[in-house]
Structure formats: C-alpha cells, structure tokens
Amino acid sequence: MSAPLLVAEGLFKRYGSIAACRDISFELDEGEALAIVGESGSGKTTLLHLLGGLLAPDSGAVFYRGRDGASRNLFEMSEAERRALMRADWGFVHQDAARGLRMNVSAGGNIGERLMALGDRHYGRIRGAASQWLERVEIPLARLDDSPQTYSGGMRQRLQIARNLVTAPRLVFMDEPTGGLDVSVQARLLDLIRGLIAEMGLAVVLVTHDLGVARLLSNRILVMKQGEVVESGLTDRVLDDPQAPYTQLLVSSVLAA
Amino acid sequence: MTPRPSDLLVVEALDKAFILHLHGGKRLPVVTNVSFSVARGECVVLGGPSGVGKSSILKIVFGNYRSECGSIRLADGERFLDIARASAREIVDARRRLMGYVSQFLRVIPRVSTFDIVAAAARDAGLEASAAKDRASSLLTRLNLPERLWSLPPATFSGGEQQRVNIARGFAGEHRLLILDEPTASLDATNREAVVELIAERRAGGVGFLAIFHDDDVRARVADRVLDVSKFSEREGA
Numbered sequence: 247m248s249a250p251l252l253v254a255e256g257l258f259k260r261y262g263s264i265a266a267c268r269d270i271s272f273e274l275d276e277g278e279a280l281a282i283v284g285e286s287g288s289g290k291t292t293l294l295h296l297l298g299g300l301l302a303p304d305s306g307a308v309f310y311r312g313r314d315g316a317s318r319n320l321f322e323m324s325e326a327e328r329r330a331l332m333r334a335d336w337g338f339v340h341q342d343a344a345r346g347l348r349m350n351v352s353a354g355g356n357i358g359e360r361l362m363a364l365g366d367r368h369y370g371r372i373r374g375a376a377s378q379w380l381e382r383v384e385i386p387l388a389r390l391d392d393s394p395q396t397y398s399g400g401m402r403q404r405l406q407i408a409r410n411l412v413t414a415p416r417l418v419f420m421d422e423p424t425g426g427l428d429v430s431v432q433a434r435l436l437d438l439i440r441g442l443i444a445e446m447g448l449a450v451v452l453v454t455h456d457l458g459v460a461r462l463l464s465n466r467i468l469v470m471k472q473g474e475v476v477e478s479g480l481t482d483r484v485l486d487d488p489q490a491p492y493t494q495l496l497v498s499s500v501l502a503a
Numbered sequence: 504m505t506p507r508p509s510d511l512l513v514v515e516a517l518d519k520a521f522i523l524h525l526h527g528g529k530r531l532p533v534v535t536n537v538s539f540s541v542a543r544g545e546c547v548v549l550g551g552p553s554g555v556g557k558s559s560i561l562k563i564v565f566g567n568y569r570s571e572c573g574s575i576r577l578a579d580g581e582r583f584l585d586i587a588r589a590s591a592r593e594i595v596d597a598r599r600r601l602m603g604y605v606s607q608f609l610r611v612i613p614r615v616s617t618f619d620i621v622a623a624a625a626r627d628a629g630l631e632a633s634a635a636k637d638r639a640s641s642l643l644t645r646l647n648l649p650e651r652l653w654s655l656p657p658a659t660f661s662g663g664e665q666q667r668v669n670i671a672r673g674f675a676g677e678h679r680l681l682i683l684d685e686p687t688a689s690l691d692a693t694n695r696e697a698v699v700e701l702i703a704e705r706r707a708g709g710v711g712f713l714a715i716f717h718d719d720d721v722r723a724r725v726a727d728r729v730l731d732v733s734k735f736s737e738r739e740g741a
Contacts, residue, residue, distance in 0.1 A: 434614055440612070444623075486568065495524075
C-alpha cells in the first residue's frame with residue numbers, strides 16, 4: 247500500500263481557555279472517505295479548517311502527499327504553494343453554498359473559473375466541461391447562464407459540488423454538505439455525492455453532526471467530544487457497536503424515523 | 504489451528520459481550536468461545552433459538568461488531584486476513600472483494616431506484632457500468648421482481664419484494680463468502696426456490712455461505728451443516 251495522502255500529527259488548537267482540538271492524529275488514504283462527527287462545539291469544524299490549511303494549529307502538523315509523491319507539511323509551505331494545492335488538488339464544499347460560489351457570476355462561469363485558474367484558456371472547452379458537469383449534477387442545461395442567485399438551495403449545493411469536482415481533485419473537504427437543505431432534497435444529493443466519490447475515487451474528509459450522513463458517505467469515522475477524538479474506526483462498527491460511553495450516548499439518542 | 508487450503512473462513516475462540524455504559528457499565532454477554540470453519544463451496548447454517556447470538560456471529564464475521572478476542576481468518580487468495588485484527592481500510596477492501604452480507608432488512612438511500620441500488624452494488628464490487636447493469640437486470644429477473652418496479656425506490660414495496668431487492672444487491676458482486684441473515688423469511692415458495700437455485704449456482708463456483716434460515720425446507724435443501732449456536736451462548740435461559 248502506498249503512503250497515506252494526508253497525515254495529521256498531534257494537532258492542538260486553543261481559543262482562549264478552550265481547547266478546540268487536543269492532540270489529534272490520524273491518516274487518510276487515497277480514495278478513503280473519513281467522517282468527523284460530534285455535537286456543536288466538539289471541535290469538528292476547527293479540525294476541518296486545520297486539515298484544509300485554513301487555520302494554523304498551535305502545535306502539530308498536517309502532511310499532504312502531492313502528485314509528485316513527496317509529503318510536505320502544509321504549514322511550512324508558502325502561501326502560493328498552498329493556494330496552488332487548493333486549486334489543483336483539493337475541493338472544499340461548504341455548508342453554505344454562497345460561501346463556496348461566486349454569486350454574481352453565472353453557473354457556467356462558476357464551474358469554468360476553476361479550470362481557468364489551472365491555465366485553461368479555451369472558451370469552447372471550458373463551456374463544454376461546464377455543461378457536462380451541470381448535467382452530471384442533474385441541473386438542467388438551460389440554467390447554464392443563470393446566476394446562482396436564481397437557484398434553489400439544493401441546486402446551489404449541486405453547483406458548488408460541480409465547481410469543486412471539475413478539476414478532478416484528489417481530496418475534497420465537506421462541511422455539513424446537506425446541512426441547511428430541505429429533507430426532500432437531501433436524499434438525492436447524498437446519492438449524487440456517494441456516486442461521485444465512488445466513480446472518481448475521491449478522498450473525502452466530511453464533517454457532519456448527522457450520523458446517517460456519516461454512515462452513507464464514509465468508510466471511517468472519528469467521534470469528537472470537547473476537542474478530543476473519543477473513538478474512531480470503521481464507520482458501521484462505531485455506529486452499531488460503539489465502545490466509548492460518549493459514542494453510545496450519541497448513537498442511542500438518534501430518533502429512528 | 505492452521506487453515507487448510509480448502510478453507511474459506513476459520514473462526515476461532517471468538518468472544519462477544521456488550522458493555523452498556525449508559526446502564527452503569529452492565530456487561531451483556533452474547534457468545535463465547537465460538538469456533539467453526541466454512542470450506543470453499545460449503546454452506547454452513549447457524550441454528551438455535553432466537554436470542555442465542557446467531558446474528559451477532561454474522562455481524563462479527565462481517566466486521567460490523569467488534570470481537571473481544573479470538574480470530575476470524577478469511578481467505579484472500581493464498582493468504583488469510585484476520586478480520587478480528589484488520590484495520591478499517593482492510594475490512595472495507597475485504598467487503599468489496601471477498602465477503603458480502605445480506606441483512607434481514609433492506610437499508611438504502613431514500614428515493615434511489617431499485618435498479619440503481621442493485622447496479623451500484625455491482626459497481627462497488629468492481630464491475631464496469633454496462634456489466635453492472637446486465638448483472639442487475641439478470642438478478643432482478645431471476646428473483647421475479649416485475650420490471651415495472653425497477654425504476655421505483657423500494658420503500659413502498661412489500662416485505663417480500665424488499666427482501667428480493669436486498670438479495671439481488673447481496674449477490675451482485677463477486678464475493679467468495681456470502682453471509683445471509685434470514686434472506687427468505689418473507690418469501691413465497693416460488694421465490695424461495697429462486698434463492699435456493701442462486702445459492703446452489705454460486706456454491707458450484709466455489710462460493711461459501713454462512714447463513715441463518717428459519718425456514719426448515721430451505722435449510723434442509725441448502726445446508727451442508729447446521730451449527731447449534733446454543734453451545735456458544737453465555738445468556739441464561741436463551
């Protein structure tokens with residue numbers, strides 16, 4: 247087996263007297279989907295931001311193995327290197343699609359922008375890729391030139407996914423990707439995400455408080471409480487046979503519809 | 504015990520108990536000292552009264568439940584992978600290539616069509632898109648699921664129809680070991696027959712089965728051996 251794609255080593259982050267992340271270490275392989283679950287305030291979003299290089303830790307390191315095979319510490323890279331990584335190798339799907347999209351640019355422009363950032367200047371090819379991706383995320387082609395402001399919440403989220411995946415990234419970070427959506431659009435979106443992860447062989451780090459979403463999308467899970475990982479392992483094993491008292495509480499508190 | 508080349512699965516000295524932290528750390532014993540094996544092409548059926556731990560054994564073998572101790576060696580070509588000690592990613596890989604599981608109840612993403620559910624399982628097991636579709640059509644046809652239902656999600660189907668979708672999904676891959684938890688419980692005679700035939704076919708190809716069947720007729724026809732789980736049970740009065 248090749249070296250892991252992403253390695254977190256002893257990550258610490260404090261906000262004043264509150265430890266948001268305490269000594270967190272794990273590895274993520276290529277094509278692996280990891281869910282980080284916990285209640286609000288457990289530190290899961292802080293951890294996601296540390297892993298994605300959006301936030302610097304107080305101590306610890308995050309190593310990412312680039313396409314050249316070399317693993318490098320995110321926090322020792324230059325700002326330009328880190329930005330190049332985000333454009334070429336990574337995707338970031340926010341809960342609020344407006345944060346991940348440019349709301350004053352057309353849907354096609356939103357998708358094409360990522361390709362242009364990687365140096366593609368061929369208008370026809372960019373538009374072709376944008377059309378293809380719009381169809382792939384099940385948005386009618388007729389909406390290609392519309393602004394995402396005219397889109398529903400579910401469509402915006404699909405568009406954000408298309409914008410992230412058009413450059414075929416190796417790793418995608420997702421923060422509550424179905425969080426703010428109506429239940430009626432969540433299921434189809436989850437199925438779409440699940441299919442894309444499998445087809446593209448994406449590695450994913452997913453933050454969610456919804457154990458059902460974690461079960462559907464991830465192979466492995468980290469359960470966080472007050473900044474610490476209290477349990478980790480195979481997703482369905484952690485959810486069906488939880489060992490830690492806190493995980494048992496979390497799992498037994500979910501209402502089965 | 505060293506596994507023989509004909510062995511597909513060798514389970515030794517397995518223990519399982521639940522520690523209920525929300526109930527004062529009460530220990531709920533399930534099974535102890537479970538040992539058995541399944542050879543290539545063999546069908547081993549777990550027997551014994553309800554609550555004795557049959558389903559738990561299936562879940563431990565599939566990696567869904569943790570075992571306290573013991574080993575679960577699953578053949579992977581020439582070598583054996585110990586599911587009791589395997590990492591999460593090794594188990595994910597084993598489930599894709601080596602072992603499949605048909606649960607008692609169908610659990611799927613809402614609003615996904617029956618056909619897509621089965622085809623996705625074939626894709627997950629490594630089949631190409633068109634081969635996966637062919638496999639889905641062929642399984643759903645053999646299990647007598649009317650074609651007009653294929654484009655619908657199974658949520659509103661009858662118990663028997665849902666169970667057939669579940670079986671089709673479980674048989675969609677190329678797994679060497681199939682774990683079945685009462686897959687025929689709500690099927691009529693015709694459909695039980697279809698399942699018995701599917702099992703016989705796969706066995707002829709060397710696939711091994713570890714199963715629970717409450718139906719005496721099906722059990723008598725497919726089981727090489729019935730293993731009484733009572734002897735592993737730690738529960739009093741089970």
